[in-house]
Amino acid sequence: MARLTALGIAVLLHSVMGVSYYFLLGKCSPAPMLGCWLFSACIVTVLQAIHIFPDWWYTNYSATLFELTTETLVCCLTLDLMLTKLWCRIEGLCHCAIVGILQPLITEDDTYAAWEYWLLGLTTSVIGACLLWFTLWATALPAKMWHGFVVWRQRITSLIDGKLSQLVFAQRESTRSYHCSRQSEVTLAG
Structure with missing residues (x-):
């Protein structure tokens, strides 16, 4: 400059x-x-x-x-x-x-x-x-492009983190709820 x-x-x-x-x-x-x-x-x-x-x-x-x-x-x-x-x-x-x-x-x-x-x-x-x-x-375009890249990277990161956590934790919760419902059936039957 x-x-x-x-x-x-x-x-x-x-x-x-x-x-x-x-x-x-x-x-x-x-x-x-x-x-x-x-x-x-x-x-x-x-x-x-x-x-x-x-x-x-x-x-x-x-x-x-x-x-x-x-x-x-x-x-x-x-x-x-x-x-x-x-x-x-x-x-x-x-x-x-x-x-x-x-x-x-x-x-x-x-x-x-x-x-x-x-x-x-x-x-x-x-x-x-x-x-x-x-x-x-x-x-100001280079600064705008950098800001756009940072926002895009944050969106992608949050999207990936959200999808991964939903994928990982949703399966655990569904298997936990399956085990909990199975245990309640066993206790009711027993």
Whole structure:
């Protein structure tokens, strides 16, 4: 897993750089920033869940600053590439689709701009929220699978123990009741 310190520094650096670069110069569409922030949260979730470097790289504790710097740079680079390459494409596709739908329907400029902004904001926010939900579910999947395995193992164990004890003790009780009823017949007859 990426260190939380490195991830926090990367998010802070990228948000400062993101406000200056993405918001002013490199904005992909006229969409609000909520979808972009949700997608950034997806990337941060994935970076927190995966091992950026193998564990054997961390055997030397004297290089802690080097490791922190390297992880921070990798996190910043990943955030940058995913936002510029993937999220801009998603926003661009949504923008093209909304423009294609709105152009024949609305002719006034102010109404068109308002509808474009709100539809694009709604669409990108829903896509970002869905991706964040899926990412949170996917990063928790190994823990869910382990928990499911433990529950399944407990059920199988209790089922086997219950069936075995019923099989073993039910026969003893039935033979005991047979012997008890046989003894009562002998005592009654005698």
